[in-house]
Each structure stands twice: as structure tokens, then as C-alpha cells.
Amino acid sequence: MLTQSPYILYSDGNGNIFEDTSLYVTGRTGWEAIPVAEDEWIELPQGGQLYELPGRRGIGIDVKTGEMRLCEKGWAVAAFIPPAHTGFYLAAYETAPDAPTLPLFCYTAAGWLNEKFYVPCIRIEQDIRQDCEGYDESVVESGVQKALEIYPHNRLVQHLANNCALTYKCPAARNYFLGRWECPIPSSPACNANCVGCISFQPEDETIVSTQDRLTFKPSAEEIVEYTVPHLETAPYPIVSFGQGCEGEPLLMWQTIRESIIEMRKHTPKGSININTNGSKPDAVRELCKVGLDSIRVSLNSVRKHIYEPYYCPNNYTFEDIIESLRVVNGFGGWTSINYFVFPGMTDSVEEYEALRKVIKDTGLKMIQWRNFNIDPDWYLGKINVTDTGEFLGVKQLLELIQEEFPHLKYGYFNPPIERIKGNYEIDFAHH
Numbered sequence: 001m002l003t004q005s006p007y008i009l010y011s012d013g014n015g016n017i018f019e020d021t022s023l024y025v026t027g028r029t030g031w032e033a034i035p036v037a038e039d040e041w042i043e044l045p046q047g048g049q050l051y052e053l054p055g056r057r058g059i060g061i062d063v064k065t066g067e068m069r070l071c072e073k074g075w076a077v078a079a080f081i082p083p084a085h086t087g088f089y090l091a092a093y094e095t096a097p098d099a100p101t102l103p104l105f106c107y108t109a110a111g112w113l114n115e116k117f118y119v120p121c122i123r124i125e126q127d128i129r130q131d132c133e134g135y136d137e138s139v140v141e142s143g144v145q146k147a148l149e150i151y152p153h154n155r156l157v158q159h160l161a162n163n164c165a166l167t168y169k170c171p172a173a174r175n176y177f178l179g180r181w182e183c184p185i186p187s188s189p190a191c192n193a194n195c196v197g198c199i200s201f202q203p204e205d206e207t208i209v210s211t212q213d214r215l216t217f218k219p220s221a222e223e224i225v226e227y228t229v230p231h232l233e234t235a236p237y238p239i240v241s242f243g244q245g246c247e248g249e250p251l252l253m254w255q256t257i258r259e260s261i262i263e264m265r266k267h268t269p270k271g272s273i274n275i276n277t278n279g280s281k282p283d284a285v286r287e288l289c290k291v292g293l294d295s296i297r298v299s300l301n302s303v304r305k306h307i308y309e310p311y312y313c314p315n316n317y318t319f320e321d322i323i324e325s326l327r328v329v330n331g332f333g334g335w336t337s338i339n340y341f342v343f344p345g346m347t348d349s350v351e352e353y354e355a356l357r358k359v360i361k362d363t364g365l366k367m368i369q370w371r372n373f374n375i376d377p378d379w380y381l382g383k384i385n386v387t388d389t390g391e392f393l394g395v396k397q398l399l400e401l402i403q404e405e406f407p408h409l410k411y412g413y414f415n416p417p418i419e420r421i422k423g424n425y426e427i428d429f430a431h432h
């Protein structure tokens, strides 16, 4: 634990970052800048990156007077913390009226002390599947070549190779070509939601761009089964997952997915078949459970209807439908997770906490994946018309309170393999 707060960081606008030792760094929660306790900081984990935030001045605490004031020396700085880590506070800054909207990344607070960068976060997931040190690009490339030779006519393998693994550097696609763990199955070019921060489609009139392009074709069940069955058969801790960042909503393709699951299970009982989804179609989910879906992960920015719907802008479904999808899978004894976009000040607000307790009880939820929300904080709160985020607990305290009340509930960042779902959950990933 640190014995003092780290100092604020600033950039010269040319990618060079400096510390200002006249100011301690603060953290943002909702619309507020607050001091961050010493025990909430850890060293910036490997794979973390630092961003300069144009048109923004960092908010710090004067080391002499204790007053809060802006760092006028340069632009504010934030950290993109790597997967498997959950941030407790956003970077705190004042935004100039003409500042550009920030791209779809997370902006965690960051400071400097004793020659090191620090961030307020926790490693929430022990699974190492997306740890950056686990990827050897040359091995990924030879895995891609091999797969393209084995499946020369499979459009999905070509998409995963040329777009996902080699262009977007998608960790899931790269793990597939390394023959291990979770294998992605994008299937839907369309979506029945219009999320403000959609990572696969952004309207023309928005200044920011989506981080990947949406799939442009509907794969057949044959194309899906051709490369996923060998993965289930041979990969360690195998999972195949419908619903990826490079597509729309997989439940719009539920008939093809149903056909694929039936075919997969004809060939192999191994591994877990999972769907990452917005949960909009509980009836389709029921049909998938009937043929062997093992787990579901429903993505959401909030478990409050009046916060969820202005963000997801759903077409022909409601907040209640997504909750029903969790109940359906739980009813079949399947594994249920939420992909919870953590936004300090919103996720840990007292109102959200009470709503979350209710959803956990109502749905028999098994796991919360505490994901950092990849979005410009001002832009997000503006788009959903939130001017006051209300009383808050602190993300660290929220994690503790929920775990205390629901000791069976698992915390993480990734979909668990069947070995964790059905077996010993505490797998020692470092030595598997």
C-alpha cells in the first residue's frame, strides 16, 4: 500500500507525459473529482497504456494547500487498464467547450510516484487468457496460415484471420489461432439495439468511429461447425462463444445458432457453448437452451431500466426481456453472467446497488464480469441525460458488499470454461 497519493500526470500534447509534483492526482466518480485512498492504487499492470486527453486539464490537489485546482501545464492523462482489471475511478479533468469527443476506450485515473505509474484498480480475474505477455505474434501468424489452408472456403475463418486476428488484434481470435481457450463465433450483421457506444457501428454524424467494422455476411451453420468442433475437441479449457465485438446481435441469427449447436453436440460433448448477447429475445434463448447452450453473458450498462434504455435504444424489446433471458438459462441449469460496464459514480451509486441486489436474487445470477466501460465519460452521461449521479458507495466497496451478501456469486472478466462451471472453480491458471 502506498504511504501517500501519487502525483498528477500531464502531457505536452506531443505524446510526452510528465508528472507535476505540486499536485496530487484525484479520481472521478460521476461528475465529481475526489481524493483517492492510498490503498486503492496499484502499479499500472503490464499491457496498460497511457492516453493524453486533448482539450482537457487534469484536476489535482495542491500538495501545500490541500486545495483542488487544475494542472495548467498540459493536457490531462488517463490510463487504459488491461483486461482482467476493474477500475475504481475515472481520470478527473475539466473539459474545454471545443474538446473533441474521446474514442471508445476506458479512461481510468493515473498518477506517478517513486518512478512508477499507478492506477486505482484491482485484478478481478485470475484467468490469463488475455494477458498481453501470452501472445507471440509470429505463432499467431503461423496459426492463421494453417487455418486458412485447412478451411480455404470458410468465410468466417477468413474474417477471423484477416480482420479480427491480424487487423483488430482481437485477443479471442488470436487465442483461436493459437489453438487454446475461448474461440469466437461472430454470426450477425444486424442488431436490434442502437447502443450509444457501439463498438461495431457508429452513425455517420458521430465524430467517433467504431473500433471494428461489423460483419457483412450471414455465416452458415456448416461454416460455424467446421472450425468450432475441432477447437472443442483439441483446445485446453475449450469454449466457443457466439456474440463478438465485430457483429450485431447474435440472437437475430438464433435459428442458425440452434442448428450449429445441434451439429456440434453430435460431434463432441466437450467444452462450453456460450453466447454473448444483449439478451433481447428470451424465447430464442429458450430454444438454444433446449439443444445444449451451456452459458449466457448478457451485456448491460445498468440494471436500472431508465439508465439502460436511453443507452441501448432497443428496437422491439424491453429491459424486462433481458432479465427474462437470464431467468430462462438459470431455469435450464445453465451458467449466467452479466457483462457489466463499470462506470464509477453510476455502477456504484446507491440506486444501482439496490437494483443489482434485486436482479441477482430474481435471476439466480452466477457471475458478474466487471468490465471497464469503454466510452468518453462526459459524452456518455450527456447522451443519457444524467446530470446528477446521486449518492455513491465507491466501486471497491460495491464489490465487497455484493460479495458479502452473495458469497456464491463469481467475479471475473471472462466466460468460464466448463471445467470451472462444473468442476473446481478455483483453477490455478498460472500453471495450467
Ligand code: SF4
Binding pocket: 191, 192, 193, 194, 195, 197, 198, 199, 200, 201, 247, 248, 249, 278
Ligand atoms: S447490442 Fe452490441 S452490436 Fe448491438 S448496438 Fe449494442 S454494442 Fe452494438
